[in-house]
Structures are given as structure tokens and as C-alpha cells.
Amino acid sequence: MLASDHLLAAWLAETAGRRLLEVRATSGLEGKELKDAGDLAAHELLMELVAEYRPEDGVLSEEGKDSKERLTQDRVWIIDPLDGTREFSEPPRDDWAVHVALWASSNGGELIAGAVAQPALADASVQSTFHTGAAPVVPPSTSPRPRIAVSRSRPPAFVEALAEELGAELVPMGSAGVKMMSVVRDISDAYVHAGGQYEWDSAAPVAVAAAAGLFTSRIDGSPLRYNQDDVYLPDVIVCRPELSEQILSFIKRHGVE
Ligand SMILES: Nc1ncnc2c1ncn2[C@@H]1O[C@H](COP(=O)(O)O)[C@@H](OP(=O)(O)O)[C@H]1O
Numbered sequence: 001m002l003a004s005d006h007l008l009a010a011w012l013a014e015t016a017g018r019r020l021l022e023v024r025a026t027s028g029l030e031g032k033e034l035k036d037a038g039d040l041a042a043h044e045l046l047m048e049l050v051a052e053y054r055p056e057d058g059v060l061s062e063e064g065k066d067s068k069e070r071l072t073q074d075r076v077w078i079i080d081p082l083d084g085t086r087e088f089s090e091p092p093r094d095d096w097a098v099h100v101a102l103w104a105s106s107n108g109g110e111l112i113a114g115a116v117a118q119p120a121l122a123d124a125s126v127q128s129t130f131h132t133g134a135a136p137v138v139p140p141s142t143s144p145r146p147r148i149a150v151s152r153s154r155p156p157a158f159v160e161a162l163a164e165e166l167g168a169e170l171v172p173m174g175s176a177g178v179k180m181m182s183v184v185r186d187i188s189d190a191y192v193h194a195g196g197q198y199e200w201d202s203a204a205p206v207a208v209a210a211a212a213g214l215f216t217s218r219i220d221g222s223p224l225r226y227n228q229d230d231v232y233l234p235d236v237i238v239c240r241p242e243l244s245e246q247i248l249s250f251i252k253r254h255g256v257e
């Protein structure tokens with residue numbers, strides 16, 4: 001099974017997710033200490049497992065040192081060991097995730113696999129790992145008006161104006177990955193972010209969202225590019241395809257300030 005990059009990504013994200021649940025349940029830590037312990041435990045486990053199963057590949061992790069050797073490698077894993085760190089430290093919140101993506105130099109550089117695990121969602125009735133090995137099927141929208149997923153702690157001001165123009169409502173939640181998976185899961189219809197983020201915040205969820213047939217781009221409509229020298233990737237749109245034109249047009253007319 002681990003010969004497949006898709007299934008390896010899913011297994012890595014799930015395994016790190018289980019480790020995070022354990023840290024949350026048994027460490028006795030809270031607040032910043034819990035955040036740091038989670039970040040570190042998931043990062044170290046993922047580094048060990050990638051080295052064991054894909055020793056030739058490069059890695060870019062939020063919690064690791066960026067060696068830049070990855071710029072010369074054909075395959076690079078882009079990992080956020082714990083996205084939504086704040087929500088992780090607020091049990092029993094479930095809006096945090098593990099992101100594992102694989103970038104390859106083919107076709108000028110592209111994401112070729114990705115997985116987002118949402119470990120705290122895990123109960124028998126709800127799928128909690130989304131991955132490119134079995135691309136999720138996005139159900140028809142159940143909402144009479146569009147829903148836009150926004151940060152719980154720092155919703156960008158322009159998204160409120162965008163929501164007004166679209167007649168949309170805002171759905172606050174933590175974690176970039178959880179917000180993108182909320183579009184996949186028909187909990188929202190769009191995630192529009194600007195003002196700061198890094199490649200690891202969006203790589204895996206964008207790979208999954210694209211595989212599920214959703215629209216993904218930068219806010220100027222250009223493609224999202226990964227494994228760049230500068231890993232700052234401050235803006236992203238993930239939405240149902242039928243909303244992309246309206247969203248891009250709003251941003252073109254009003255900007256994001
Ligand atoms: N303005 C900004 N600058 C840098 N990172 C940002 C950001 N806004 C959001 N992020 C990152 O995107 C992720 C989701 O944030 P939010 O829940 O507020 O939407 C978080 O990742 P981490 O939890 O991995 O740090 C957060 O750090």
C-alpha cells in the first residue's frame with residue numbers, strides 16, 4: 001500500500017493525527033505548552049516516517065529548518081504537522097488538521113498527492129481523512145445562499161464585503177486545511193484568504209480540493225505554485241467552480257485591503 005504516494009500521504013497524515021490526539025489526551029499540558037508539544041511530536045514523527053519510506057525525497061515542514069536542498073530535488077513533501085494549532089489547544093475543538101502534500105518537478109512543478117487528516121472528527125459516521133488517492137466527491141450544495149469559511153481568530157475585512165456582494169454568510173472556523181475541507185464537505189462553498197500564509201498551510205488541502213474538482217487559485221486568478229525559494233504564499237481561493245468568477249471579479253474591483 002505504501003508504494004502509492006497518495007496512500008502514503010493519507011497514512012502519514014492519519015498516523016501523525018493519532019499521535020496528536022494522544023498528546024492532547026495524555027500530556028496534561030495546556031495552552032502554549034500543548035501547542036508546542038503537538039507541533040513537535042507530529043513534526044518529529046513525520047520526519048522519521050518520510051525518511052524511512054521515501055529516503056530520496058526532500059521535505060519542507062513548518063516546524064523544520066528549510067535547507068533549500070529541496071530546490072534541487074525532484075520530489076518534495078510539503079508538510080504542516082499541525083494546522084490550526086490554536087484550536088488544537090482548545091479541546092474538544094475538532095477544527096485542526098495534519099497536512100501532507102507531495103510536490104514533483106514534472107510539468108514545471110506541481111502537487112501530485114495530498115492528504116488532510118482531521119483526527120478529532122474521527123467517529124464512525126464521519127470521514128476524517130481526505131486524500132487524493134480516493135478523491136472526495138463534493139455533494140451538491142445544500143445551502144440556499146453561499147457560505148464562506150473564514151478564520152475564527154482573524155477574519156480578513158474584505159471577506160465581509162465579499163460576502164455582502166455575494167449574499168453569502170460567513171462560517172468561522174480554525175485551520176486553513178479544515179476550511180478548505182469544509183468546501184469539500186458542503187459545510188461551506190468557498191474559502192478566500194489573503195494577508196499571509198505559507199506553502200504548508202495550503203499545499204495538501206489544495207491538492208485534495210483540486211482532485212475533488214473544486215476551483216483553486218491565487219486571489220489574482222493565477223495558479224498556486226509550490227516548492228518556491230520563498231515559501232510565503234499569502235493568499236488562496238478554494239471554491240465551488242460556479243463561484244470563482246464572482247469572487248475573482250470582486251477582488252479585481254475592490255482589492256483585499
Ligand atoms: N496573516 C497570516 N500570516 C501568517 N500565517 C497565517 C496568517 N493567517 C493565517 N495563517 C496561518 O494559517 C493557518 C490557519 O489560520 P486560521 O485558523 O486563522 O485561518 C494557521 O496555521 P498554523 O495553525 O499551522 O500556524 C495560521 O498560522
Ligand SMILES: [Mg+2]
Nearest residue numbers: 080083084201
Ligand atoms: Mg498551518
